[in-house]
Structures are given as structure tokens and as C-alpha cells.
Amino acid sequence: MAMTEKQLEEILAQYPSKTQKNRKKHVLVKDSTTENPQVIEANTRTIPGIITNRGCAYAGCKGVVVGPIKDMVHITHGPVGCAYYTWGTRRNKAKTEDPDKNFINYCFTTDMQESDIVFGGEKKLTKVIDDVMSIFKPNAISIAATCPVGLIGDDLGAVARKAEEKYGIQVLAFNCEGYKGVSQSAGHHIANNGLMQHVIGKGALEEAPAKYAINLLGEYNIGGDGWEVERVLKEIGYHIVTVMTGDGKYEDLKNAHVAELNLVQCHRSINYIAEMLEIKYGTPWLKVNFVGVQATIDTLRNIAEYFGDEALTEKTEAVIAKELARIESKLDQYKKICEGKTAFCFVGGSRGHHYQGLFRELGIETVLAGYEFAHRDDYEGRQVIPDIKLDADTKNIPDLTVEKDPERFKLKLSPERYEELKKKIPLGQYCGMNVEMKDGTVIVDDLNHYETEEFIKILKPDILASGIKDKYVIQKMGIPSKQLHSYDYSGPYAGFNGALKFAEDICMSFSSPTWNFITPPWKDEPLLTGTVADA
Ligand code: CFM
Ligand code: HCA
Numbered sequence: 001m002a003m004t005e006k007q008l009e010e011i012l013a014q015y016p017s018k019t020q021k022n023r024k025k026h027v028l029v030k031d032s033t034t035e036n037p038q039v040i041e042a043n044t045r046t047i048p049g050i051i052t053n054r055g056c057a058y059a060g061c062k063g064v065v066v067g068p069i070k071d072m073v074h075i076t077h078g079p080v081g082c083a084y085y086t087w088g089t090r091r092n093k094a095k096t097e098d099p100d101k102n103f104i105n106y107c108f109t110t111d112m113q114e115s116d117i118v119f120g121g122e123k124k125l126t127k128v129i130d131d132v133m134s135i136f137k138p139n140a141i142s143i144a145a146t147c148p149v150g151l152i153g154d155d156l157g158a159v160a161r162k163a164e165e166k167y168g169i170q171v172l173a174f175n176c177e178g179y180k181g182v183s184q185s186a187g188h189h190i191a192n193n194g195l196m197q198h199v200i201g202k203g204a205l206e207e208a209p210a211k212y213a214i215n216l217l218g219e220y221n222i223g224g225d226g227w228e229v230e231r232v233l234k235e236i237g238y239h240i241v242t243v244m245t246g247d248g249k250y251e252d253l254k255n256a257h258v259a260e261l262n263l264v265q266c267h268r269s270i271n272y273i274a275e276m277l278e279i280k281y282g283t284p285w286l287k288v289n290f291v292g293v294q295a296t297i298d299t300l301r302n303i304a305e306y307f308g309d310e311a312l313t314e315k316t317e318a319v320i321a322k323e324l325a326r327i328e329s330k331l332d333q334y335k336k337i338c339e340g341k342t343a344f345c346f347v348g349g350s351r352g353h354h355y356q357g358l359f360r361e362l363g364i365e366t367v368l369a370g371y372e373f374a375h376r377d378d379y380e381g382r383q384v385i386p387d388i389k390l391d392a393d394t395k396n397i398p399d400l401t402v403e404k405d406p407e408r409f410k411l412k413l414s415p416e417r418y419e420e421l422k423k424k425i426p427l428g429q430y431c432g433m434n435v436e437m438k439d440g441t442v443i444v445d446d447l448n449h450y451e452t453e454e455f456i457k458i459l460k461p462d463i464l465a466s467g468i469k470d471k472y473v474i475q476k477m478g479i480p481s482k483q484l485h486s487y488d489y490s491g492p493y494a495g496f497n498g499a500l501k502f503a504e505d506i507c508m509s510f511s512s513p514t515w516n517f518i519t520p521p522w523k524d525e526p527l528l529t530g531t532v533a534d535a
Pocket of ligand 2 (some may be wrong): 053054055056059060063089090091184348466467468469483485486
């Protein structure tokens with residue numbers, strides 16, 4: 001069922017007038033016939049009192065970007081609740097290659113108390129670093145600030161510098177207090193800047209250690225996604241220098257400058273590093289999407305196109321054919337269950353878009369989608385091969401303070417080849433939510449709990465892809481909810497095997513008898529009331 005403007009107005013009419021005006025700018029009913037492309041407001045403050053699904057800057061910095069680096073110890077300087085919130089719930093998996101250097105399952109915090117707020121927490125932080133060094137001996141440490149730390153003014157940088165002198169290892173301080181910015185997004189940016197400034201490019205390598213050396217950016221190995229992507233890339237013949245940051249290593253990250261190409265899966269959380277790597281070391285980047293079978297195939301072909309090597313293209317096609325032969329008939333079985341169903345797809349800053357292709361190829365139409373904290377370019381679209389910035393005057397690029405490293409800068413793509421590729425690799429593909437959604441579907445930025453319920457009542461989706469904060473509200477309305485953050489303890493969902501696993505999981509949801517025992521509100525509450533006009 002498509003949404004009408006009138007229905008949308010009725011939902012928003014319940015808000016006080018100022019809120020109504022604000023929320024109106026964050027919701028669109030897709031209409032491709034408008035004279036100018038539709039504009040959605042994004043990355044602005046959530047109105048206090050509204051139940052949002054968003055997180056904070058600390059979550060974006062420590063929980064998302066820095067936390068998955070497994071051979072570092074990450075200390076949360078703040079209340080234990082903040083540390084606990086980013087302890088394992090995101091399911092960024094890591095392999096224990098070296099049992100002495102994988103700290104991913106630990107939770108380190110200063111556990112700030114009221115007395116620390118009054119007298120300051122720097123001594124406690126120093127003590128935690130001492131403990132970490134005597135017990136765990138990591139190669140590097142990160143410290144993440146939470147709201148109270150910023151409010152009392154603890155100097156994380158000073159503590160980190162002293163610890164660096166004392167122990168001779170890198171101690172990175174991230175001033176990612178939760179209240180900075182309007183969501184996780186500010187934390188991504190803080191993390192990107194810190195890693196770029198202090199870690200990336202500090203390794204000893206001068207050259208890529210093998211042919212077709214790539215970095216995988218914005219892949220966090222949720223439920224093992226990164227492993228599935230790596231499996232396929234390695235089979236084709238790529239050498240992965242580092243993954244940022246799923247199952248990632250500090251030691252590998254230092255050598256990210258030698259890769260010939262950066263693949264960007266989640267643009268939202270890591271675009272800053274991608275751009276800075278291009279400017280500082282001359283490495284171009286390619287927007288990729290490994291969610292969905294067709295997206296994975298297109299992505300693999302685009303990467304092969306980038307390197308322009310016949311043998312690599314042949315191997316790519318052979319791997320695609322082999323993988324398809326293995327999964328296609330199984331997927332067809334699942335498609336029979338999914339065909340004709342509808343979904344809401346609301347996730348953080350990239351999956352709300354990335355998963356739509358996978359839903360579509362299973363026969364499920366996304367009737368409402370959105371992001372918690374994405375920016376306008378995530379909605380409106382961008383290029384697969386972005387405009388070249390190799391010689392850019394960095395001072396003109398807001399928020400990027402990085403400059404060319406004359407020692408290590410190596411142009412890895414000639415401007416002529418770049419122009420050639422721009423023609424070969426279609427622009428805009430998989431790069432923006434608004435572009436791909438059908439007319440009449442709804443796009444909502446920072447969807448909240450009130451709106452979720454109201455949209456469900458009108459559009460009656462068969463499944464809702466979202467997160468933990470709204471999962472059970474949705475299920476109590478009689479609709480299966482698939483967490484697309486943590487994958488409900490399942491996964492991987494990326495790549496070929498991931499598509500199959502995803503299909504299997506949602507078919508299990510559709511086929512569960514549970515929903516027959518729940519009466520959704522629209523079955524026993526009238527939706528519209530009115531009187532029949534006289535004849
Ligand atoms: Fe990128 Fe992510 Fe996402 Fe994200 Fe996140 Fe996540 Fe997400 Mo949760 S980095 S923007 S800040 S793809 S943690 S792995 S699932 S909201 S859509
Ligand atoms: C975060 C992490 C989160 C939360 C998921 C959810 C994740 O934003 O701090 O709300 O269900 O993926 O773990 O996005």
C-alpha cells in the first residue's frame with residue numbers, strides 16, 4: 001500500500017506545531033516527477049522528548065570505529081554503563097590469532113563514581129592504564145571520553161602523553177564525549193581523524209607486499225560479514241592489507257598507506273579516512289556494496305574494472321559463476337516464501353539503503369526506509385568513483401586537515417585512467433537511498449517510536465528491519481522484526497553466503513506460528529472513523 005500525503009499529514013498533526021514543522025522536513029513520500037530532486041533534512045538534532053533510535057558520539061567513536069581493533073586495549077573513561085553499552089552487543093567478531101593480543105572480549109573502564117566527578121578522574125585513568133600495562137601489555141591503547149569527562153574537564157590528552165612516555169607505546173585519546181554532535185556520526189569523524197593522524201601511515205612498509213593490494217573500509221565484521229567478503233576477495237586474488245576496522249589490527253592499520261585501492265562499504269562511518277588517504281597518500285577509493293547477490297556481483301566487477309587486468313576479470317567471472325551455482329537453487333526456495341511481501345528498512349547510516357537490494361531480489365518491496373543519523377549525501381546519492389581529489393587544496397575541504405605526505409605520497413591512479421573509469425563504472429549506483437526507492441514509498445530520517453507505530457498501522461509491512469530499541473514494540477504489534485544491526489545473533493549477511501543466511505532467517509520469521517497468537521491493533525481497533533454521506 002502506498003502512502004498518501006494526507007495520511008502523512010495526519011500522523012504529523014499529532015505533534016505540537018513546532019515539532020510538526022521540524023519532522024515534516026525529515027519525511028518524504030518519494031515522487032520522481034517533481035521538478036527538482038526531493039530534499040530531506042538530515043544530521044540535525046533530535047527534538048528532546050522524542051524517542052529516537054540514535055546513539056551518541058562516544059558510541060560512534062569507541063563502539064563503532066575504534067572498538068573493533070582487536071590488538072589494542074580500549075578504555076572507556078566514564079561510568080560503567082557507557083562501557084557496558086559498547087561491550088559485545090554490536091557483534092563485531094574477531095579471530096584469536098594471537099591469544100595474547102586479542103582484547104575484543106574484554107571491557108575496560110574507569111567506572112567513574114560521584115567522587116571522581118567532584119575531584120576529577122585523571123588519577124583513576126592513569127591507574128587503569130598502569131593495570132592494563134601490567135596485566136595485558138597491548139601494543140597500543142585508546143581512551144574514549146564519555147559525557148561526564150567532558151563536563152568536568154579531565155585532560156585525556158595529558159594522561160595519554162604521560163603514559164606514552166612511561167610505556168613507549170601509542171596511547172590515543174579520543175575526545176568523543178557523548179553529547180558532541182547530534183548522533184554517532186560525530187564520533188565516527190573524531191575516530192577517523194585520530195586514526196589518520198596517529199596510526200595510518202606509521203608502518204614500515206613502503207610498497208604493497210603483493211599484487212592487487214586493497215584496504216576494506218567501513219566493514220566491521222558484524223556477525224562475520226567481513227570474513228565472508230574476505231573469503232571471496234582472496235579467492236579472486238586480492239591481497240587485503242587491512243580491514244577498517246572489523247577483526248582489524250593496529251599493526252596492519254599502520255600500513256594502510258601501501259594499498260592500491262580503498263574499498264568503502266559503509267561510507268557514513270569512514271568516508272573521512274577514505275578521502276584523507278586519497279589526499280595524503282594518493283590512494284583512490286571505490287564505493288562498494290557487498291549486501292545482496294547482485295550488489296556483490298556488480299561490486300566485484302567494478303573492482304576488477306579498476307585494476308583492468310584480463311586475468312583478474314576472468315577469475316572474477318569464474319568465482320561469481322561458482323558462487324551462483326552453489327546458492328541459486330537454495331535462494332529460489334526462499335524466494336517462494338518471500339515473494340510479494342513488504343518491509344520497512346530503518347538502520348543507522350548505510351544499511352537502511354544497502355539492504356533494500358537484498359530484500360528486492362528475494363521479492364520483498366521496501367515501502368518505508370530511512371537512516372538514524374546519515375547525512376544528506378547518503379540519501380541523495382554520490383558517485384561510485386568519486387571526483388578525484390589527489391591534488392586538492394585541502395584547505396578548501398571542510399573538516400579535512402590532512403595534507404599530502406611528500407615522503408609517502410604515490411599517485412596510484414593516473415588522471416587519464418580515472419576519466420576512463422568514470423565512464424565505465426556507472427555513477428550513482430548503490431550510492432543513495434532516494435535514488436533507488438519507488439514512487440509512493442516513504443523515506444524517514446531519524447524515525448521515532450511514535451512514527452514507527454503510526455506508519456506500521458497504515459502500511460502494514462510483513463517485516464521490519466531495525467534495531468533493539470524498537471524490536472519488541474514491533475513484535476508486540478504482530479510483525480516480525482529483524483535486527484539489521486546485530487542480525488539477532490545470526491549472520492553473516494554479506495556476500496553470497498550472507499544473502500543465503502539472510503533469506504533463511506527471514507523465512508524462518510515469516511513461517512513462525514508465533515504471529516497467529518498476537519492480534520495487531522488494527523485488527524480490533526478501527527483505523528478511520530466517519531459518517532456515510534446522505535444519498
Ligand atoms: Fe556504518 Fe555500521 Fe551502519 Fe554505522 Fe551503527 Fe552498525 Fe548501523 Mo548499528 S558503521 S552506519 S554507526 S554500517 S553500529 S556496523 S549497524 S547503526 S547502519
Ligand atoms: C550504536 C550501536 C548499534 C546499536 C544497535 C541497536 C549497533 O549505535 O551504538 O540500536 O539495535 O549496531 O550495535 O547501532
